[in-house]
Amino acid sequence: MRADAFKTRLDGYGIDGMLVTKKENRMYLSGFTGSAGALIITKGGYALVTDFRYTEQAGQQAGGFNVITHKAGEFYKCVMEEARKLGVTRLGFEAQELTVEQFTSYEAVAGGISLVATKGAVEKLRAVKDDEELDKIRKACRLTDKLFEHVLGTIRPGMSEKQLAVEMDIWMIRNGMSTSFDTIIASGKRGALPHGAASDKIMQKGELVTLDFGGYLDYYTSDMTRTVCLGKADAKQKEIYDIVLDSQLAGIKAAKAGLKGKEVDSIARGMIESKGYGQYFGHGLGHGVGLEVHEEPRFSVMDENTIEPGMVISVEPGIYIPGWGGVRIEDLVVITEADAEVLYESPKHLIEL
Numbered sequence: 571m572r573a574d575a576f577k578t579r580l581d582g583y584g585i586d587g588m589l590v591t592k593k594e595n596r597m598y599l600s601g602f603t604g605s606a607g608a609l610i611i612t613k614g615g616y617a618l619v620t621d622f623r624y625t626e627q628a629g630q631q632a633g634g635f636n637v638i639t640h641k642a643g644e645f646y647k648c649v650m651e652e653a654r655k656l657g658v659t660r661l662g663f664e665a666q667e668l669t670v671e672q673f674t675s676y677e678a679v680a681g682g683i684s685l686v687a688t689k690g691a692v693e694k695l696r697a698v699k700d701d702e703e704l705d706k707i708r709k710a711c712r713l714t715d716k717l718f719e720h721v722l723g724t725i726r727p728g729m730s731e732k733q734l735a736v737e738m739d740i741w742m743i744r745n746g747m748s749t750s751f752d753t754i755i756a757s758g759k760r761g762a763l764p765h766g767a768a769s770d771k772i773m774q775k776g777e778l779v780t781l782d783f784g785g786y787l788d789y790y791t792s793d794m795t796r797t798v799c800l801g802k803a804d805a806k807q808k809e810i811y812d813i814v815l816d817s818q819l820a821g822i823k824a825a826k827a828g829l830k831g832k833e834v835d836s837i838a839r840g841m842i843e844s845k846g847y848g849q850y851f852g853h854g855l856g857h858g859v860g861l862e863v864h865e866e867p868r869f870s871v872m873d874e875n876t877i878e879p880g881m882v883i884s885v886e887p888g889i890y891i892p893g894w895g896g897v898r899i900e901d902l903v904v905i906t907e908a909d910a911e912v913l914y915e916s917p918k919h920l921i922e923l
């Protein structure tokens with residue numbers, strides 16, 4: 571079980587217990603999918619403190635955890651009491667998750683227990699996916715391929731970006747997914763906005779349209795970007811598209827276990843730089859995807875972390891030219907022992923509709 575894998579890491583953080591309250595981390599370690607509760611992970615045992623609404627659900631989902639229902643208004647006190655019962659003296663907490671108010675509330679009832687800030691402790695474990703997770707991500711990706719097929723049959727000049735986004739959102743819901751971020755649809759000059767959420771702009775013939783979308787299926791999300799042309803592409807559109815595609819393919823080829831995130835980034839980035847468009851690619855090459863749409867690891871200019879088999883990460887270079895538009899192509903890949911396997915089957919040549 572995942573909590574067993576996590577407890578072996580406690581010493582590395584100088585703690586003898588870990589308080590886990592971030593929803594995705596809580597779910598990952600315990601299986602509990604409710605919206606409220608705290609895990610306490612120690613070498614000697616695991617506790618899940620939640621409220622009346624979730625007592626039964628927690629009991630069913632969180633095997634191996636001692637489920638405790640706290641009294642109304644006594645959440646913090648109850649958590650610290652359980653930590654004390656488990657013999658904790660130094661309790662780690664998620665520094666990026668707790669608000670100042672929550673921290674002071676725990677501290678007020680901590681007794682002799684020291685609270686120790688930790689960063690990304692569970693997230694590091696989550697970066698490498700197990701077979702069950704990979705299976706879920708593959709299913710989400712397969713459905714996302716189908717969504718893109720639906721987009722190709724739906725998108726047309728005269729439609730607004732928002733109309734198309736709504737159409738995509740409805741498709742996801744009908745097919746058992748839920749959107750994991752605001753669908754990005756950036757047509758024509760708006761393509762220069764890397765995160766241009768769908769607007770009221772009408773899509774015109776001759777424009778490139780960048781679509782970036784993803785949905786949760788069974789708690790795991792997909793994330794895909796394609797850029798298509800409404801009508802025949804002109805020479806400049808083809809030139810930029812081909813450069814981004816070459817960079818994306820180079821990134822996938824470079825994504826091998828043992829390399830650092832920044833090394834993979836630099837290989838894909840180098841392709842764009844060599845064509846003179848380096849200044850128009852201002853974001854990292856990729857990010858991990860799983861229970862969250864942006865998680866560990868990263869392919870970025872500064873990333874020193876080593877890529878490992880089982881990591882699922884996006885490869886998504888782009889060129890964004892103000893006043894002209896942009897192109898981005900994004901796949902998710904899973905790192906294997908030998909190379910990287912692309913999780914989508916959607917075509918990547920320039921589609922002219």
Ligand code: ZN
Binds near residue numbers: 783793794795900
């Ligand atoms: Zn994306």
Ligand code: ZN
Binds near residue numbers: 886900
């Ligand atoms: Zn992405």
